[in-house]
Amino acid sequence: MTPRRTIADREDVLGAIMLAPSLAYVILLVGVPFAFAILLSFSDATAGSLHFGWAGLRNYAAILGDPIFLRALRNSAIVTIGSQVLVVMLATAAAQVLRATFRGKRFARFVLLLPWAVPVSLAAIAWTWIFDSTFSVINWTLKAAGLMHGWLYWLGDPALALLAIIIVQAWRIFPFATVIVLAGLASIPQEIVEAAIVDGAGFWRRLFQVELPLLLPVVAVAVLFGVVYTATDLGVVYILTGGGPANTTHVLPTLAFQRGILGADLGQGAAIAVFLLPFLIVVAVAMLRLARHTEVGAR
């Protein structure tokens, strides 16, 4: 019997076969709707009608002249940047703590990861209770500790509502970022840390002059993920404030949903949703370049 070449010997064919399912998934469920959204943003299509007329840049012109859109754009930027700054600080601190050896460390790591595992909608509902105008535990705690007089209407005041959204977004991304930073810390050679100790560097000097610079590429990746997750998230804002009070806390995804689906103006909704894309691409490219440039000693 002559040994025959089976499919397992043909790496080109095998590769194509194994790649096909994921490729099909991405094209059908991500690529097609995406292309369709871009197309819609140049149309005057509405929900409930099959009419499809070319609108050119009219949708974009409309939203750019709309103060609610501009506010949502600003909110998106504030929420994304604010939550990521918070995340980087918290994740770096938490990673330092979780790196140390102490009793119950495994349990602490498990608890830390929970927010990541909880469905966003469920968590957001829990947070609406925490920020409740009457029963807010935050207010109660601050009052009981004697730190606050008066009362904070978390979701009723535009500035506080935005802060609440930032807190929830940070809370959601923070475990993931911590795990990434922990992995980054573990990849710093022990000898380098010990060299810094012997060289006389204390904790802060080691953190800021040795560990953080070496962590930068890893942190950049964590931030990149965080930015994309936060900037494109609909659930948190939708459940927490619904864009209110008086459309002051909309971010682009919630506004797109309100205009495009609830308001049935598919064209404008698509334009709002797609508007974010160029920014996210710029952020992604910038982050990846940063990560590459700061890779150990490269210049």
Added chain:
Amino acid sequence: MAGIEIRNLRKHFGDLQAVDGVNLSIRDGEFLVLLGSSGSGKTTLLRMIAGLERPTSGEIYIGDQRVDGDVPPRARGIAMVFQSYALYPHRTVFQNIAFPLEASRVPRKQIDEKVRWAAELFSITRYLDRYPRQLSGGERQRVALCRALVRDPKVFLLDEPLANLDAKLRNTARDDLKRFQRQIQTTTVYVTHDQVEAMGLGDRIVVMEHGKVRQIGTPQEVYEDPVDTFVATFVGQPPMNLLETRDPSLPARTLLGFRPEHFLPRSVFGPTEDTRTFRFAVRRVEYLGSDRYVYGSVVETGTAPAEVTIIAKLPATIALPIPEGETHEFAVPRRALRYFDADTGLKRTP
């Protein structure tokens, strides 16, 4: 400048006794080498001196200061060079060397002077603006030494600093290191598993095994007069030959020890020289250029050849042909013979 005094030092990791009761007195300005295989406890001992590891019990003094307790590494007056050099990859050579000075808040101007002085000393001035990854292994090693030097340490601790260099570079690096240490005359503790490094560098060598010190002595003492069979076979390449003999003039269970370079054809020695002769069944001859290694076993009259492989190292100056598979007359000068107890392994006086 300071010596180091170590008293009854122990370090246990769980059940493992990494360092098991070490006493050591290192003189001011001495170059001391800790020699041992991996797991002998030599690195743990060094790390305890550095303050990176806390002893389970025992005392360490650097100069007059007792440091085994809570004295952090930076307060011990030590500088350490790691096997991987542990340079900061995101900092230039200049910034690497300046780091310990910045950490002790030396003024900018002084840092600049000091770094340039050290870089000059190791001729790496033209690399000051480069990053570690742009340097060769030898250059990195010199940067690591520079970084250690600028702190003006009382004690240098070196953890296998030559292990990552290729063999050719290692010779010159060893020479540089020794010259440099002679010049600055700072007490140095050097960890290595390489006995050639140990012999070449050390004023004294500490041979360690299983967390215990087996022998302390000058390279010559350790090589020529090993205290037990472990040191005899650990130091020297090829190791000392150990042969159990049925010589009636010696106590029972005595091992004869002799270095391969002393085990030569009988005809090489003069007729008046006091030697002990062996019948040597040659199995194989290895030609190594400057030497010939002759492998075989010693045949004693009336018995089958012993199973222990004996090695003779013949310098190229001995041109005598030695056919394989034949038995030859070999001899060892009596002054080069050593005796060990076969049961305890300890040295025995005949």
